[in-house]
Amino acid sequence: MPRKGPVPKRPILPDPKFGIESACALHQQGDAAREEVGRRADHVRMRFEVIATRTGRDPMDIFTQALGNAMPLVEVRPRRVGGATYQVPMEVRPDRRQAMAMRWLISYARLRPGKSMTEKLANELMDAANNQGQSIKKREDTHKNGGSQQGLRPLRW
Numbered sequence: 194m195p196r197k198g199p200v201p202k203r204p205i206l207p208d209p210k211f212g213i214e215s216a217c218a219l220h221q222q223g224d225a226a227r228e229e230v231g232r233r234a235d236h237v238r239m240r241f242e243v244i245a246t247r248t249g250r251d252p253m254d255i256f257t258q259a260l261g262n263a264m265p266l267v268e269v270r271p272r273r274v275g276g277a278t279y280q281v282p283m284e285v286r287p288d289r290r291q292a293m294a295m296r297w298l299i300s301y302a303r304l305r306p307g308k309s310m311t312e313k314l315a316n317e318l319m320d321a322a323n324n325q326g327q328s329i330k331k332r333e334d335t336h337k338n339g340g341s342q343q344g345l346r347p348l349r350w
Contacts (some may be wrong), residue, residue, distance in 0.1 A: 231328050247319065263298055263332055268293075298318065304327070
């Protein structure tokens, strides 16, 4: 944390073919060692081509729908009150909401059985667009956990 002011946001360059910043974030695949490999435009284009051939729809529509379906609205955060730690439900900021959704999509795509990350991520995106898959289950579990703690809402800060 800097002592003077907030840290400025780093701009994410959009994908040259699809022109969306979110698609560029999927290049990274969440791992610094694979960042250069993931940034190659071929990987994202291959994922979107797999989605287009299997569904027959626009891959950017599938991607934005999957990302929207995986975004959580509520999460629980620890709050210490009087020597006890409570899990307090709070709304998720929009930038954190998108980051969590992408992190879940990438991490659960890695756990899928299959040969290449291209196929795994394409399958996870198609499942998330249809409100299925592990990333959607994670979002529902997060919402369920936040809903069970409704009595602690006055402790929000």
